[in-house]
Amino acid sequence: MVKQRDTKPSAKTAFVTHDHEGCAAGTLHRAQEAAREKGVRMTPVRQRALEILLEEHRAMGAYEVLDRLAADGFGNQPPVAYRALEFLVENGLAHRVRRLNAFAACMRPGEDHAPVFLICRACGEVAEAGADEVRSALLDAAARHNFTVERATVEALGLCPRCVDGAEVVA
């Protein structure tokens, strides 16, 4: 059979225990590469911000990132974090998760993909799912209203496979 190369990390890492050290390092490397190819500058704050986002598969608020950056000797005012995060988002190295008012590292930097997020309400993990079908269905729906889509937000809130067993016992 055709052996899958390391081109689809998200499919392998979403809600599955894995070597996250390597996962993060690899993604960071790919992000750096993507930035270089794109001709944008990966400065220290920006890189550090991305590293922070990559530590876990969850979304972090700007102020949470800011605290971490400040602790590392960078500025401690909101624009420091917002600017770094804005840079990462604009260059496809991170995503904004609107449901959480937070940011998450992109797991497929440079791939020009349409992100769909799966957000576990129990453990807070966020996975990026490939979903071209969702996009095309959305474009179809928009087309029926003669609407021109420029950017789309698709986010699902629910329970990941690890949390689905035993999460609703609370109620």
Next chain:
Amino acid sequence: MVKQRDTKPSAKTAFVTHDHEGCAAGTLHRAQEAAREKGVRMTPVRQRALEILLEEHRAMGAYEVLDRLAADGFGNQPPVAYRALEFLVENGLAHRVRRLNAFAACMRPGEDHAPVFLICRACGEVAEAGADEVRSALLDAAARHNFTVERATVEALGLCPRCVDGAEVVA
């Protein structure tokens, strides 16, 4: 004039010039009916909040709604608006538009639908598009990750048919 009984308002009103007076009145009526059937109380503040949202096909911030409510003699503190809006959202009479941090009246109250929003970045109009295909595609994508979807946010930002001609001349 009892003409529209089993119509699909959203499909007819989205980005199309129409009798909005009747559109709003009809939707309000259907919302009241839905609330009654559901056994929840449509109090004065709640109804007024919905009326305010129904005035235009766009999303309004909570504070904007609050100002209007205060002007009508209701309380002028944030919880007044947030509570009314929360009620409307929880009972399917309004939706939260996350991309705008705002709220929009639901155009098909009581219909138990999965809302997909088309947001025009030029005129600010917001349309609710029916998109079962988008939902099922999203559920499929989630299923591939063994993720259980509970709630989903699908929002598209772009240009409505009325704004698409002549909007980008600015740049």
Next chain:
DNA sequence: AGAGAAAATGTGATAAGGTAACATTGCTGT
């Protein structure tokens, strides 16, 4: 009708998220 419980509202305070504006630093090219 009247007591008690539950739901809804009023209000003050504060947390959390986000931006504008301007000074300063540092890189880039000539």
Next chain:
DNA sequence: ACAGCAATGTTACCTTATCACATTTTCTCT
């Protein structure tokens, strides 16, 4: 070296959202 521009530091401020608690209204049951 020096002009020009990108990036950063910093101050101040704005918007959005929630908490906590007192008061009123409405519901429920006797």
